[in-house]
Amino acid sequence: MITEAATVTFEKLELDCGTTLAPVECAYETYGTLNADKSNAILVLHAFSGDAHAAGEGGWWSNMIGPGKGFDTDQYFVICANVIGGCRGSTGPGSINPATDCPWAMAFPAVTIADMVRLQKKLIDHLSIERLLAVAGGSMGGMQALEWAVAYPDHVLAALPIATTARHSAQQIAFNEVGRQAIMADPDWRGGEYYDHKPPGRGLGVARMVGHITYMSDESMREKFGRRLRKSDEFEVESYLKYRGYKFVDRFDANSYIYITRAMDTYDLTQRGSLPSLFENVSTRFLVISFTSDWLYPSYQSLEIVSALRSRNCDVAYVNLAAVYGHDSFLVEVDEQTQLVRGFLASTFKEAASGRP
Amino acid sequence: MGVREVYGRSDYAIIGELVEPGTKVLDLGCGEGLLLSWLKENKKVNGRGVELSGANVQKAIARGVSVYQGDLETALEDYPDQAFDYVILSQTLQETRHPHKVLQSMLRIGRHGIVAFPNFGHWRVRWSHLWTGGAPKTDLFPHDWYDSPNIHFLTVFDFEALARKEKWRIERSIFLARGHEVTVYPNLMAEVAVFLFSRS
Numbered sequence: 001m002i003t004e005a006a007t008v009t010f011e012k013l014e015l016d017c018g019t020t021l022a023p024v025e026c027a028y029e030t031y032g033t034l035n036a037d038k039s040n041a042i043l044v045l046h047a048f049s050g051d052a053h054a055a056g057e058g059g060w061w062s063n064m065i066g067p068g069k070g071f072d073t074d075q076y077f078v079i080c081a082n083v084i085g086g087c088r089g090s091t092g093p094g095s096i097n098p099a100t101d102c103p104w105a106m107a108f109p110a111v112t113i114a115d116m117v118r119l120q121k122k123l124i125d126h127l128s129i130e131r132l133l134a135v136a137g138g139s140m141g142g143m144q145a146l147e148w149a150v151a152y153p154d155h156v157l158a159a160l161p162i163a164t165t166a167r168h169s170a171q172q173i174a175f176n177e178v179g180r181q182a183i184m185a186d187p188d189w190r191g192g193e194y195y196d197h198k199p200p201g202r203g204l205g206v207a208r209m210v211g212h213i214t215y216m217s218d219e220s221m222r223e224k225f226g227r228r229l230r231k232s233d234e235f236e237v238e239s240y241l242k243y244r245g246y247k248f249v250d251r252f253d254a255n256s257y258i259y260i261t262r263a264m265d266t267y268d269l270t271q272r273g274s275l276p277s278l279f280e281n282v283s284t285r286f287l288v289i290s291f292t293s294d295w296l297y298p299s300y301q302s303l304e305i306v307s308a309l310r311s312r313n314c315d316v317a318y319v320n321l322a323a324v325y326g327h328d329s330f331l332v333e334v335d336e337q338t339q340l341v342r343g344f345l346a347s348t349f350k351e352a353a354s355g356r357p
Numbered sequence: 358m359g360v361r362e363v364y365g366r367s368d369y370a371i372i373g374e375l376v377e378p379g380t381k382v383l384d385l386g387c388g389e390g391l392l393l394s395w396l397k398e399n400k401k402v403n404g405r406g407v408e409l410s411g412a413n414v415q416k417a418i419a420r421g422v423s424v425y426q427g428d429l430e431t432a433l434e435d436y437p438d439q440a441f442d443y444v445i446l447s448q449t450l451q452e453t454r455h456p457h458k459v460l461q462s463m464l465r466i467g468r469h470g471i472v473a474f475p476n477f478g479h480w481r482v483r484w485s486h487l488w489t490g491g492a493p494k495t496d497l498f499p500h501d502w503y504d505s506p507n508i509h510f511l512t513v514f515d516f517e518a519l520a521r522k523e524k525w526r527i528e529r530s531i532f533l534a535r536g537h538e539v540t541v542y543p544n545l546m547a548e549v550a551v552f553l554f555s556r557s
Contacts, residue, residue, distance in 0.1 A: 287418065306425065310435040315405070317423040319414045339419040347421025 001066055001073050003056055005029045007089055010122050019109035023098075026123050027089025028081035031055045031065060032073035034129070039352060041129045042071055042345070043120060044080045045137030045144040048260055049211075049252060051088035054080035063334045070334075070341035075349075076133065083144075084119045085111035085260050087253035094195065094253045106192035111259055113140070113267040117147045124155070133349060136160035136341070138330035139297065140264050146305065149284045150269065158285040158348040160341065163294050163330040165301035166275060167268035172296065175214050176261040179207030183254045192255050204254045205245030212244050217293040217326030275308030282309075286316040287344045289337065291329035317344065368447055368473035369395075371531050371551045375471055376400060380442035383407070383467065385429040385459075386449040390417030397422065405441075407432045430454055433462040441467040448549075450474045451507045457519070464525065464556050473551040476532075478512030478544040497548050513544040520554060529553040 005028075012022035029052045034041060044054050044061065055065035055078065065071040071078050082090035085108070093108035100107075124132065135148040135156050142164025149159040165172070183189055186203025194200060216224075225237035269278060286309055290302035299320045309316040321336055323329035330337070369392050376382060378400040384393050387406030390413075396402035406424035408414050417424040425432060429446075430453055444467030446459065451474055453459045463470040475497045476482075485493040492502040500507070513532065520527050532539040532547035539546045 285423070303427075307435050310425065310432075311437060313437055313440040315403075315423050316425065317414075317418045319411060319418060319424075319426045321415070322411055336415060340415060343419035343421050350421075 001031055001056065002033055003029065003031050005052070008123065008126055010119075010126075013084065013091075013115070013119055013122070015109050015115045016112040017110045021084075021091060021109065024084065024091045024119065025089070025095070026081050026084075026091075026119055027052045028079060028123055029053055029055070030080075030127075031078040032076055034077040034127075038129050039131070039133060040075060040349065041077045041079060041124075041127075041132050042134045042136060043124065043132050043148070044071065044078055045120075045135060045141035045148075046080060046083065047137065047139040047141045048264065049208075049248070050141070051086065052080050052082045052090075053088075054078070061331065063331075064337065064341070070338035071136070071345070072342065076345070079123070079127070081120055081123050083111075083116040083260065085116070085256060085263060087256040088251075090119070092253065093192070093255035093259055103195040105195065105255055106258075108255070108259060110266075111263050113143045113147050113263055114151065116263070117144050117151055120144070120148075121152060121155070130155070132156050133352065134158040134160060134345060136162070137164075138162040139164055139327065140260070143264065143267050146269060147267075149282055149286070150272075150278050153282045153284055156284050157352055158287070158344070160287045160289070160344070161302075161305065162289045162337075163291055163297045163302075163327060164305075165297055166305055167270060168265050169301070173265045175210060175296070176265050178210050180258050180261060182206040182210070183257060186254075189254060192258075194254070199249065200254045201246075201249040204249050204252065204257060205242070207254075207257060208245040208248040208252075209241040212241055214296045215327045217295065217324060219293060219324045220326055220328070223324070275305065276311045279309050279312045279314055282312070282314055284314070285344075285348055286314060286318075287340065288316060288318045289330070289340065290318075290320045291323040291326070291333065292320055293324050294327045294329060296327040368533065368549050368551055371533070372445055372447060372471050372473065373399075375529060375551075375553050376402060376443055376445075378402070381440070382443045382445065383436070383441045384445045384447070385433070385463075386446065387413075387417060387422070387424060389413050390420050390422035390424055392445070392447070393417070393422045393424075394420050430459060433459065433466065436466040438465055439468060443467055443469045443471055445471045447471075447473045448475065451477075451509050451511065453509070456509050456511075460519070461523070464554075469528070469553055469555045470525075471551065471553050472516070473549060474511060474516070475507075476513050476544070476547045476550050477510040478514060479534075479548050480545050481548075483545075513547055513550045516550065516552060520552075524557050525554045526557040527552055527554050
């Protein structure tokens, strides 16, 4: 698989909050080869804790992206970029503020899902791609896929919002707030100004532990851990969560956690109008997938999107896949998603080639 | 290759032939999307489907057909008026809870309706009922009364009577028995009836 990793610097990015970030960096990776008429590009959008490294060794969706896989890199040119506000190469609160020569920390402007998509659009323009064959992502990645279809309908042939929503529920906001409070309650957080000290690892670790619980299901936790003990006084589930929390601190910035979860919580497509009215002029094809055991992003949230699309007679396929892994299913349930994604992309690609818009 | 050769199901074959090329089609209870896939390939139809079974929906989407997983009776409500040229309901009318409403909705969202159903007036059904005194069991209605998916039994006459009452225009009616077309006494001789109908 031909893989490239790069960072591109743009002069500026105007944010929803009114601030203009200048300059702004965007870290991205590409897999496969862009064809001559640039009609085979797929933008894959990462979830909350993901990054640009989507495929290949250690990639967060490596089981879905690669030669012969759901997103077949022998056929398609797959792009993935780290989001604005992130901490994996794109500009975020840990980046240097040119005005002070210090990390932005909490002085970093608020970012939104639309800002993330605006930066991705700059990247796509930079790569001289006029129209994407597809945008695809799960969870927060699905929110970006929706945003792409609404903000740039003429530049996206197909959208695959998976295990996602058009707006967070009180429950989703609540779990994110617990994570943020855990970080801010850690004395090492220092109001966000910890870059010269040790990071707020305990708070970030607890935040991640809570997150992991919400990504699983009762059934998958019973299967994976049950009441088994790791040590005489420690359940396996405890040790697993602590390990996950501990590992997360190595690769994720606590301030990015705050900024990105905030971006997810404030996202609400319906603020711009009713969902059906937003899809009025959208000719993008949709494949919407939810998972039966996903209680964090329950299927009613996907159905709200699908129902709005159908009311505007948009081309939409929807399936509620039977899966036991909870919200994690979009990363784990590979076989069934592979079939769906492969068929959906192939027909979209074929129809585009035959001239149907 | 004609649709008859590809899919043995004769009602599918007839429907495949009734649909005009280049049109917009909704198939209710589309199963694995075979008919839509054939229509897309051979008649350049812009097709959508509704199907309850997740396993079927997965196969349909993998085939490249846009299918919505849901109950067709509630799904019908979402679509805007006159969104399709044809709305197809094949071998499912007798299983719906509110067939009258379903048929009306089909003509609300589509210019034409195509409905295919097993004819309860067929002589074998009548004979089975008369002879055994029990609920009819035939090749066409193979289920025992207690595990049958069929909850509304109708005949060719019944559909025609409803069409008259609703002032629907029956544009085409095709009757089948053992895969062949029936021309005489359809209410007695047809195992399956296919109607192409619209608002008059």
